[in-house]
Amino acid sequence: MIVCVCHGVPCKRIRSVILDGAHSVDAVGEACGAGTDCGACREVIEDLIEESVPAVARGRSRLPMLMTG
Numbered sequence: 001m002i003v004c005v006c007h008g009v010p011c012k013r014i015r016s017v018i019l020d021g022a023h024s025v026d027a028v029g030e031a032c033g034a035g036t037d038c039g040a041c042r043e044v045i046e047d048l049i050e051e052s053v054p055a056v057a058r059g060r061s062r063l064p065m066l067m068t069g
């Protein structure tokens, strides 16, 4: 399925660049061009990142700081 119509980037390609380390929408754009034109696909790219990369790896952990002093 094509996610980014502007650049003809399929879901499979986006998942591949995410697994290679693109953990933000901008990083995915740099890697394959997806999301760098009209921006309509950016929310879907964000969803793919969220389901593929743990929150801790994205630097967005919502866990409370348990290790204090």
Ligand code: FES
Residues within 6 Å of the ligand: 003, 004, 005, 006, 007, 034, 035, 036, 037, 038, 039, 040, 041, 042
């Ligand atoms: S659909 Fe991806 S930038 Fe336009």
